[in-house]
Amino acid sequence: DVKVxxxxxxxxxxxxxxxxxxxxxxxxxxNMFWYRQDPGLGLRLIYFSYDVKMKEKGxxxxxxxxxxxxxxxxxxxxxxxxxxxxxxxxCASTPPRGEGQETQYFGPGTxxxxx
Amino acid sequence: GxxxxxxxxxxxxxxxxxxxxxxxTDSSSTYLYWYKQEPGAGLQLLTYIFSNMDMxxxxxxxxxxxxxxxxLSLRIADTQTGDSAIYFCAENRGAGSYQLxxxxxxxxxxxx
Numbered sequence: 279d280v281k282v283x284x285x286x287x288x289x290x291x292x293x294x295x296x297x298x299x300x301x302x303x304x305x306x307x308x309n310m311f312w313y314r315q316d317p318g319l320g321l322r323l324i325y326f327s328y329d330v331k332m333k334e335k336g337x338x339x340x341x342x343x344x345x346x347x348x349x350x351x352x353x354x355x356x357x358x359x360x361x362x363x364x365x366x367x368x369c370a371s372t373p374p375r376g377e378g379q380e381t382q383y384f385g386p387g388t389x390x391x392x393x
Numbered sequence: 394g395x396x397x398x399x400x401x402x403x404x405x406x407x408x409x410x411x412x413x414x415x416x417x418t419d420s421s422s423t424y425l426y427w428y429k430q431e432p433g434a435g436l437q438l439l440t441y442i443f444s445n446m447d448m449x450x451x452x453x454x455x456x457x458x459x460x461x462x463x464x465l466s467l468r469i470a471d472t473q474t475g476d477s478a479i480y481f482c483a484e485n486r487g488a489g490s491y492q493l494x495x496x497x498x499x500x501x502x503x504x505x
Binding site for chain 2: 282309311318319320321323326328336368370372381382383384385386387
């Protein structure tokens with residue numbers, strides 16, 4: 279079974295803090311994604327990565343950065359957290375091309391509250 | 394740009410069939426997906442359909458695809474209380490693309 283884990287289920291931070299959200303997958307997946315999920319807005323893609331040290335902006339990258347130093351780990355960074363970044367953050371990964379019908383497998387999510 | 398639309402709420406009685414509908418705009422999509430999200434959890438892939446198919450059945454789940462109308466539906470037969478969740482429709486952004494566009498989700502409530 280594919281396993282995507284996220285470092286925290288719940289996180290409370292203060293405005294201006296630097297926040298790291300970690301995501302790890304154990305299936306040697308090449309592609310990894312970060313989304314945020316908000317009521318009435320569904321899932322929106324923040325950043326994604328096709329390989330180690332590679333990153334691409336998604337639909338809403340402003341206020342975020344990412345890091346992919348190892349294939350299994352994809353980190354989302356909020357340089358200076360703001361209250362409008364309070365959200366549920368979901369990480370996903372996909373198998374190598376030809377092995378998974380471009381299917382994304384999701385982690386359990388991190389619910390972040392910025393005060 | 395790409396857009397995926399689905400109704401926000403659906404309520405059904407236990408034992409009835411549920412039908413969740415979705416429309417999409419990107420005709421270059423090669424895969425369409427249904428994901429399920431239970432309260433407080435991440436998204437779980439339920440099923441997917443390749444764009445050159447018009448139907449796929451998997452136990453209680455039936456996916457119908459009308460490519461001409463860009464309409465996708467998920468039918469759940471004999472709906473159970475454990476099916477209560479948010480269901481997301483998604484399409485990939487073209488052949489070979491790993492990026493998905495998601496709908497806003499349909500919250501299915503099953504009444505005992």
